[in-house]
Amino acid sequence: MFAYANDPSEHECLLEVAGVTKRFPGVTALDNVRLSVHRGEVLALMGENGAGKSTLMKIIAGIHQPDSGELRLRGEAVTLDNPLAALKSGIAMIHQELNLMPHMSIAENIWIGREPLTPWHTVDHGAMHRATTQLLTRLRIDLSPDDLVGELSIAARQMVEIAKAVSYDSEILIMDEPTSAITEKEVAHLFSIIRDLKAQGKAIVYITHKMDEVFTIADQVAVFRDGCFIGQYPAHTLNGEQLITLMVGRELTQLFPQRTQPLGDVRLEARNLGLKGVFEGVSFELRAGEVLGIAGLMGAGRTNIAETLFGITPATEGEMFVDGKPVRMTDPGQAIHLGLALLTEDRKLTGLFSCLSVMENMEVAVLPHYVGHGFVHQKALRLLCDDMCKRLRVKTPSLDQCIDSLSGGNQQKALLARWLMTQPRVLILDEPTRGVDVGAKAEIYRLIANLADEGLAVIMISSELPEVLGMSDRILVMHEGHMTGTLDRADATQERIMHLASGVPASALDTAAPAHPQ
Template identity: 75%
Template sequence: MPALLMEYLIMFASATASSTPLVGIQPTALPADEPYLLEIVNVSKGFPGVVALSNVQLRVRPGSVLALMGENGAGKSTLMKIIAGIYQPDAGELRLRGKPVVFDTPLAALQSGIAMIHQELNLMPHMSIAENIWIGREQLNGFHMIDHREMHRCTAKLLERLRIDLDPEEQVGNLSIAERQMVEIAKAVSYDSDILIMDEPTSAITDKEVAHLFSIIADLKAQGKGIIYITHKMNEVFAIADEVAVFRDGAYIGLQRADSMDGDSLISMMVGRELSQLFPVREKPIGDLLMSVRDLRLDGIFQGVSFDLHAGEILGIAGLMGSGRTNVAEALFGITPSDGGEIRLDGRPVRISDPHMAIEKGFALLTEDRKLSGLFPCLSVMENMEMAVLPHYVGGNGFIQQKALRALCEDMCKKLRVKTPSLEQCIDTLSGGNQQKALLARWLMTNPRILILDEPTRGIDVGAKAEIYRLIAYLASEGMAVIMISSELPEVLGMSDRVMVMHEGELMGTLDRGEATQERVMQLASGMSAVH
C-alpha cells in the first residue's frame, strides 16, 4: 500500500482535524494463562435475508482494552448488542468468568456487570443529566419518592471523579453533541461494570475530550475492568488497545496484540484487499460560476462569509468545532435563514427562506447527524429514500405512482451499491455506510445542482469512505457543485479543489488545492493567521 495512503489512514483519527498526536495508554502485559472476563464461543445471528454473524468468537481479559475492528456490516455492533442483551444469538454461547450465561434483556446484562456506550446516543433530551444517568435506578427517600438532592450529589461526585465539568441539573437538550457523549460515558461508568463496551465513543468529541476519555479508560484498566473498544479511527487503536480482533462480513478473521501490528496489516485483515487509491483523481476541468455568496451572516453565529462556487467544483469547508461550518450550510439550505448578505445563482439574487425553497433552487443537504436529522429509523429503506421526491410522484388522481417510484429507488440503490435485502428492510438495520448511501440517494433523486455534504463519512469504515469519495468525484465530474464540510483534515485536503477555513464564525481564508496543507489549514482554523 502506498506510504501516502497509509499516512492518510492514520490521520483519520481526529474528529476535529487537529495535528496533535494522541497520547497512548501503556499496553498491559497479557500472560497466556490469564483468565477471561468474557468469552464468545461460535455465536451466530441472522436477520431476514442477512447473515450478520457466523460462528464468531471473542475473548476479553480483565484490565485490558480489546479493539474490535472491521468495515461497516462486519457484524461488530450486532455482536455487541448480543453481549449487551439487546439481541439473542441464534447459536453459540456466552461465558462470563468461565460460566455459560444467557442475557435475555439489557437489564440482565447490566446486572451481570456489562455496560455499553452506544454509537447512537440514547439520552432523554428533556431530562437533566442526573435524571439521565440514574434513570431506572433513582435514589428514593424514606417516603419512597425520588430523592433529587441525593441524585444530584451522586451525579456531582461521579462527574468530579471523571473530571467532567457539567452541572448535574443541566437539561441534556441544552448540551452539545460532545457533552452528551461525555454524559453517556459517565452513565456507563456509573454502573461500575466489569466489562464496558464503547461503540464509536469519539465520533463526536474533540481531541481534548478524546484525551480525557483515554485517561478514563486508563483508570478503568487499572481497576481491572475489561473494555471492548469499537472504532474506525486507526491511531486510536494503536494508542490504547492491548489486543485487536478483526471481523469481516460477519466472520471472525483473527486476533493479534496491537503492538505486533501496523496499519497495513490491520487494513488488510479488515477489508481483505488493498485500497489502491483512497481519493480519486479528477481530470475534468471546473466549469462556470454557479453561485456567489457575499457577506452572509447569521447574527451571533457567523458573519462576513463570502465565496464563489463553480459547476464541477468540490469546495471544502474546514474548521474546528464551533467555527460555524454547519451553520453556514444550514443558512444556505434555509434551515436557519441568514440575517444578511446575498446569494446569487447564475448571476441572479435569490432569497432562501426554507428547505423547500432550497430544494426548488437545486440545493440538497446531507446533514451532519444521520440519526438526529437524517434518518427515519423506524421506516424502510424506500420510505427514507423517497422523502424528498414523493410530491413529484403523486398522480392526477391523488395516488402515489408506486411503480415509477420503486423503479427509481431500485435504480439508485443499484448505482450507489446500497447493501440491503430489500427496499422494505428497516433502514435502522443497515450498517452506517449503507445508511449514508441511502441518504445520499434520497438527495440525488432530486437532481440537485449544489450538493452540500456535512461530515459525509462520519462513523463509516475506510472501505465505505472510498466508495463515497468515488461517488462525490463522479458527481463533480458530471458538473454538480459540491460543498463538503469535514472534521477530517485528510478528507478535506484529498477531495477539495479549494478549502475555506473558518474560525469562531469568521472566514479566515480560502486556499487553492496547491497551497492547502495540513499546517496552513490548522493555522487558519485556530485563528493564528488569515488569508486576505
C-alpha cells in the first residue's frame, strides 16, 4: 500500500487503520482514513488543526469508537472500547493537554491504579519509589519520585507524562505535541528517548506542528487534511514546502507578512521593572504600530513580565507608563480599563472556559458593558461576536457550539477575538501560536500584522525563533530574569538571540565572530 524508506520485512506492521470514519454533530472528523504503524519506526502525523489527527489517535487509544471501519492490531481486527483496553493491547498515549494530578507525587501519578501492593494489600510505597527511580534513571530525567507534580514546571510535567507512558512498556506510543512546552535541550533529550525506544522495537506515532522535528525524528510522514487521509510518505522524500502544500492544499508563499506602516507614539513604557525574586531591570518603550518580541529560554521570566504588565503579579520595583502617564498596575481590571489585553500562554489552564460555548468565551471580557437594568443585551452581543468571528475567520458551526469541540487554532482565534472586543491599545500575546498548525499560524501572523498596521501596539512572547524574527520590529531578550539586550529587526539573527538568551551580554556580540562568514 505504501512505499517505505527501509526494507518493510524489517519493520513488522503493528497497527493498521482501515477505512475509519468518525462523525460528531455538525462535522465529519474522519472520512474513510487509513494508516500503517510499523515496529521500530517513528510515524509523524501532520495536518492543520481540525484535520482529524487527534481524533484518530483518540480512536486508537480507545477514547472514541469509529462509526465505521476497523483497527487491525498485529493483523487481527480489534475493538478498543476504552483506554484501559488500549493499554492492555499495548497502546499508550501522551495527550497534548497534560492529565497529571498536581497534589500527588511523581511516583503516585505514574503508578496510579496499578500501585505495587504489600502482602496486606496496602500500597508498597518503597517498591513504588524504587520502580520510579529506576524509570527516571533509565530515561535520564533528573527528578525525584517524591516531587509534588503541582510544584513542577510545565516542561518537567511533560517529562513526567512521557515517563508515565513509557512505564506501561507499550509497543505503540502515541505522542500528541510532546514538545509544545519544553526547551530545546529537553527536546534533544526527548529525541534521545525516542531513539532508544525505536531500538527496542517500539513504534512511535508523533503529532507535531514543528517542521524541523519531523525531519529530525520521523521515518514516515502521514498527512491529513479536512478529515481525509492524503498519503503516507518516507520522510526523506519530502521537504518543508512539499509537506506544507500537502497539509494545506496550497502554497504559503509568504508566512510572515511585510509591514511598512511608520510607528506612532509610545503607548507603553517600562523603566527598570522588576518582580522580586523573579525578574529585574526590564526597560523598554513600545510604540503604536510596533511588534516587540520577547525571547528567551524556558524560565527566563518572559511570561512573568507579561503578567506583571497586566497586573496579575504587580511589580515590586521600577515604573510603568501608559500613554506617557505613570501607573501602578495592581490588577487585570485596571489593565483592561487602561487599554491593555493579555492572551495567556496556556489556553486550557488560563484562557478557555472549556464547558462554555464559543460566544460565552468571547463575550466574557466585555459582558459588563452590555448589561442594563439587570438584563444582558444578547442581540447586540451576538452581533458583535458574529462580526468578530467573521473578521478572524473562526471556523465554528455556531456561536453556541461548545468551544472544546473547536480545533486548537480556532480556539486561539476565539480567545484573540475576546480581547479585541475590548478595543485594546496594547495587546500582549504569550505564545500565540502554541499548538497551532502552519495554516492557522499564517492567519494569526496576518492578523497581528494587520492590527499593528491599524496602530495597535503588540508585545509577542514566543519560543520559536523564526516566529520572533519574522514578526518583530525589535526583540527584547531575557536570561534567568535579566534583560540581556534588545535587537532591531535588521540586526537580529537566531545566533545573536541565542547568545543573549544564554547570558552573553550584548556588548560581547559586537566582538564575536560573524555567524555566517563571507
